Amino acid sequence: MGAFTLHYQPYTLSLKHIFTVASFSRSTTPVLLIKLSYEGLTGYGEASMPPYLGESQDSVIRFLQKVDLSSFQSPFQTADILQYIDDLSPQDTAAKASLDIALHDLLGKIMEQPYYKIWGLNPENIPPTSFTIGIDTEAAILKKVAEAHDFKILKVKLGLDSDRMIINTIRSVTNVPICADVNQGWKIKEQALDMAHWLHEQNVLFLEQPMPKEQIDDNAWLTEHSPIPTIADEACQRYADILALKDVYSGINIKLMKCTGMREAKKMIELAQGLNMKVMLGCMTETSCAISAATQLAPLADWVDLDGALLIDNDPYQGITVENGICKLTDTPGIGLTILP
CATH class of the missing domain: 3.30.390.10 (Enolase-like, N-terminal domain)
Structure with a gap:
């Protein structure tokens, strides 16, 4: 090479x-x-x-x-x-x-x-990161919520018959705002709208990929009538996808693993903002390497979900830290990574 x-x-x-x-x-x-x-x-x-x-x-x-x-x-x-x-x-x-x-x-x-300094971004503009709670039993959900006591926003996986139980369980112990990630789990637009109204009453901020990405008209109808924003995730992979999502969703979720990395992610943010669409910066389950890379862009996002490294117990790196639910960038050159011994 x-x-x-x-x-x-x-x-x-x-x-x-x-x-x-x-x-x-x-x-x-x-x-x-x-x-x-x-x-x-x-x-x-x-x-x-x-x-x-x-x-x-x-x-x-x-x-x-x-x-x-x-x-x-x-x-x-x-x-x-x-x-x-x-x-x-x-x-x-x-x-x-x-x-x-x-x-x-x-x-x-x-x-x-x-x-982030090379791009001229201000780390003080980073929104609080959400902490993800997967679909689980009532007891397990309560345990996960307790572990997330420092976070200002929770991200909750929905899309099954247990949706209301999960939200009610969380609401029994905390009133912090929730982001609802349905992962294409709802199929009928009228039922999705009923859930959107109920979730709005439960202080849910937005719906991430509420219905299958192929149901374009249904997702557009839901976006038009929903009291809370809808965010494209599975429907939005790369820069070329964004223009067709205007008026189908309120915003997009950008992940480095979907869009080929930091360079295209920044272009996607700029295009979405030019179309007056909301921007969520998300992640997969990742080490502090990819999370620290994504966080360099976090000052540009409306919402961030960069908790992937917090969900694992064998991270080989030390990267950005999360303090009281906020991702903290450092002056370490590059993406801000240190290799653990």
Whole structure:
């Protein structure tokens, strides 16, 4: 690869609790950790592969084996490098994100600045991050809510017959605002609207992907009539998806693993804001590497859900911290990562 060297290793994240959403449950997440080096400096990246992305450690390795950066003379050829990487395949977004994150981390280290400063962003503008509570029993939900006592917003997974039980259980112990992530679990628009009105009364801030992404007209009807905003998640993967989502949803959820990384995420934020759409910055189950990368963009978001590293018990890095529910950026160059011994 000429002046660049690339190393990677498979790693499996262990979740503190079994994680259940409307369509599946899991207790681990496969990831690939990468290192991109140039002239003595190293940038760190990560590909996280939850089931619905359709990627695996093997597929990411196969993608990385195709990458040849020998024709690029400098990491500052960022646009050309990332366009070359994107052109290698039509999918593989998590694999591409790992390289994008590592490249931004490397560039920040070369410039000796954290990336949010390079972009001119103010860390005081970061909204509180939500803490995610998966679908579970009443007793387990109460335990998870107790663990999240420092957080100002809870994100709750819905989409099954237990929806009202989950919300009522949380409301029995706390009145903090809730974000409802339905993961396409509701199928009938009238029932979805009934739930939207009820959830509005329960101090729920918005509905994330309330119905299947294929039900475009139903989602648009719900958005028009709902008392709370709707946010596209599964329906919004990359920059090219956004324009068609105008008037179908109130906003979009941007995740680095879906959109190929930091560069495209920033472009997506700017386009969504230009269309007067809300922006949520989210994550998968990830280490502090990908979470710290996403947090560089957090001052631009209306809502953030960057708790992925808090849900695991074997994080190999120290990155951004969360204090009283707020993600705290540092002056550490790049994405602000330290390797744990």
